[in-house]
Amino acid sequence: MGVQSIFDAVISLDSDKVVELVKEEIGKGTDVSSILEQGLIAAMDEVGKRFSEGQFFVPEMLLAAQAMKAGIDVLRPYLIRSDSKSKKGTVVIGTVKGDLHDIGKNLVAMMLEGAGFEVHDLGVDVDTDTFVNAAKEKNADIVAMSALLTTTMPTMEEVIKAIKENQLKCKTMVGGAPVTQAFASRIGADGYSEDAPGAVEKARELLGL
Amino acid sequence: MIKQFANLLTQDEVVNVHEASLEILENVGLLVRNEKARQIFKRHGCQVDSQTAIVKIPRRIVEECRKSFVPRYTFTARDPKYDKVLPDDSPVIVTASSAPNIIDPKTGEERRATSTDIANIAHLINELPGYDVFSISTLAEDAPEGQFSLSRFYPALKNCLKPVRSNTPNMHDLKQVLELGALIAGSEEAYRERPFINHHYCPVVSPLTMDVESTEAVIYLVEQGLPVYGTIVPNAGMTAPMSLLGTLVLGNAEFLALATLIQLIRPGAPLIYAVLSTVADMRSGAYAPGAIETAILQVAHTQMARFYNVPSGGYIGLTNAHVNDAQSGYETGMLTTAALLAGADLFNMGGLLSSLMAFDYAKAVIDNEIALMLKQLKCGIPFSKEEMCIDLIAEVGPGGTYMDKVHTLKNMRKVALFPKVATRETRGRWEEDGRKDAHQRALQEAINILKKENPAVFPPELDSKIRAHFPGLVPGEAVFND
Structure with a gap:
């Protein structure tokens, strides 16, 4: 066996x-x-x-x-x-500008990879342009952002705005200790999860897998 | 006063922790992401790897910097009568800060906080006698673009005469906030005389990393001779070893690294050995500032601070509870009591639920009462021949009463603390009064204060000057409609 x-x-x-x-x-x-x-x-x-x-x-x-x-x-x-069938989708992930906290983000990246997604980890302190360019370049299905500091959390909204302005088709996901479903909805994120396994579920759901 | 502080380490163990920290700084070093900080370290003889940005600090440099540590730190207020000095005025009680949310006092539901909430909270903190420093409790969701920090500091300073403390996410915001300070003071020179904005950052991200933006702010403020201090925040199991001692050693090394940077820039710049050392709840990875281990680590860090002869404290007395319940009370109560008995000076403890995520008015009022209890505890037992009351005890003798003695009349209003929230009623009276719990009584007290006019507001001329200088500024008025 x-x-x-x-x-x-x-x-x-x-x-x-x-x-x-x-x-x-x-x-x-x-x-x-x-x-x-x-x-x-x-x-x-x-x-x-x-x-x-x-x-x-x-x-x-x-x-x-x-x-x-x-x-x-x-x-x-x-x-x-x-075959490429096993590839579930492409995710660009990073911790937002001004924030160096990456434990949660790393865990989500690894879990997504484990679930068959192609993951591009942009690291920490990632600015809006870097997110947008990576999403274009990698033809991302999902852009996932993490923040731990309450003061850096608002940056997520900027990234989502920029993605929309650039008319990228990718979905957006947010997470991190201060982030809530209500916050995610308000800034127009497509997905939110409290923990890493939930993030995998959410990513699957967003891509209809 | 407390004559013998509670210790969890022997003096030998304290020295061992110090030695271990020096070893880490010398052999492992820190990842210093801020270019200016790397240059400062390099200029003073630290080993800086330009490829990896790792900075190794030789022990002689740390030891040399230790010589310029000073034992006092001052929080300056808009009104000098509210100035607080560590450790002379300790325990100095500070609100906990920067929560994104607030529990709405009318609906009881959590929502995003606004600049008007900050104005109301500032008014409340100005009136509650247990608080010494107002660290801006929440963020302001209604902040106009480019005024993220201004929308917090303006309502805070406008409505509170006590020292105001908080952070800024970048240099643009920091400079804007300093501009506000100069306007309030009347000129930049006048502001520098009495810098009543007290800056705080967490420039060290555990393990052993210095960030870009906060480090930049600390360097700037230290260069300018303006007040700033940092909190060290290792989290055992996540960003620190799953060992209380290992986390103490790491956190201590991180404090020394930050203190060294500050002393290299300006020898004699005041410091606070401030921490929020925690142990993660490994079942879920949850942040657990309300855990008893936070108190254990605070006690040990306070011993280290005593060894370095600098004021100590930090975020101590936080809770993980989501409502103002028994958990909220016992976590704040136990953690702060332990820290107080250990001799901590600074307590960032008031008003927040859900491990720093939401402000609650009733929590702030209950924490005010806890603060007053801590201050009372710190006073201890005043010791004198007279206070022993030997003559009085002889006079009353066995079987008498002290009820009708002049001595009692003279002392009964000052010996004991009279709590406003805690009930001392009989069960019958309490039932008649609507069976209100501590949360309800505290919320009522908050509302009573907020309904009154705020005596702390800016004079109208000053306010118009500020508003003309920053177009589009939030109103910043304390408005509370019951």
């Missing part, structure tokens, strides 16, 4: 094991999309479920995401060759 053991290795937060098992499965000729879907992505869904139920703490979610990402890195060359 090769794919099942990949699933188990992600749940046990063992990156090395995941890499080893993914290589083994590829060698055996197992369908790469089943390694991805039933092995890695299914495992992250389970991790998200355990987190929501309070069984998993945040560091466990983070380590599982790292294990899964390690697996995807091995899988990536084969995925591009086999």
Whole structure:
């Protein structure tokens, strides 16, 4: 049960094991999309479920995401060759101008990647133009912004405005400790989530996946 | 006064924490994202890697800077009678600040705060005797473009004579706010004589990173000789080790890095060793400033501050509660009591719920009462032969009463604190009075104050001058319709 053991290795937060098992499965000729879907992505869904139920703490979610990402890195060359169907969409993500806090943003980026999205992480202290240019250049489906400081949060609205002014078709998502659904709605963001697993759900929902 | 502060570390352990911090600054260093700060460190002999922006601070430089640390920090007020000096006037009680939201006093619902809310809160804080410094409690959602900070500082200064404190997100806002200060003072020189805007930043983002904008503001203000201090905010499990001692060491290293930068710019510039050291709730990653570990860390940081002979304190007494309930009370009460007994000087504690996310009027009034209790606790037991009352005890003797003694009449209005929120009624009277809980009583007290005219407002001529100088400025009037 090769794919099942990949699933188990992600749940046990063992990156090395995941890499080893993914290589083994590829060698055996197992369908790469089943390694991805039933092995890695299914495992992250389970991790998200355990987190929501309070069984998993945040560091466990983070380590599982790292294990899964390690697996995807091995899988990536084969995925591009086999089919692009497994790519769920492209996300440009960053912490807004004036803000250096990136723990939450990194977790969301990793979880999105784990769910099969192509993620371009712009880092921290990202200004409006950088968001807009990256969205154009990468042909992003979603632009996701994070802020921890209440004083930098208003910058999110500027980015959303600029995206609309540039008539980009991408959806926008916002998150971070001070951000609420009400704030997200008011500034015209398409999506908001309280936590990282929720962000993945929201991204799927926005793209109708 | 408190004659023996509570300690959680021995003196040897304090020295060990200091040594460990020096080792970190020398061997690991900080990521300094601000160019000017890197140049200052470099000029004074720190090792600066221009590729990685890592700055390593040799111990001799930190130790040299320590020699210019000063033990006092002054909060200047619009009205000099409200000036506060740390540690002489401690505990100095400050509102907690920059929440985006407010609990609407009429609907009880959370909503975004506005500049009018800031004006009302400023009026309230001006009137509540427990508060010494008004750190601007909320943001102002109605701020016109280009006046983000002005829309906070103007209503705050207009309605409060006590020292006003807050931050600005960039240099444009900082300079605009200083312009406002000069207008109020009458001239730039007059403002520099008594700089009543007290700037605060968190330029160090844990772990071991100095940011661009806040660091820029700190450098500018220190160069100008204007008041500024920083708070160090490590969060165990997230941005600091999942260890109380490890977080103390990291936070202490970060304080020393900031203090070193400040002393390199202007030796003798006043400092506060201010922290908000917390332990993250790893179940969800939630920020937990109301956790008891925040108090444990505050006590230890206060010991470190005593070792450096600088005033101490920080955001202590915050709560994670979303309403003014028992949790809100016990978190604020326990955390501040611990910090007070440890000798902390500065308490950024008042008025906010939901871990700094929302201001609540009743919370501010209850925290005022907690503040008065802390001040009373700090007074301790005045000790003298006379206070021992040996003659009086002999006079009354066994079985008598002190009720009818002149001594009692003379002292009964000053020995004990008379709370306004806490009830001392019998159950029957309390029921007759509508079974009001502390929140309801506190909210009523806030409304009573807000309905009165505010004595602190600007003279009309000054106000028109300011309004002409900043076109489109928010009204900044305290208006409260019941």
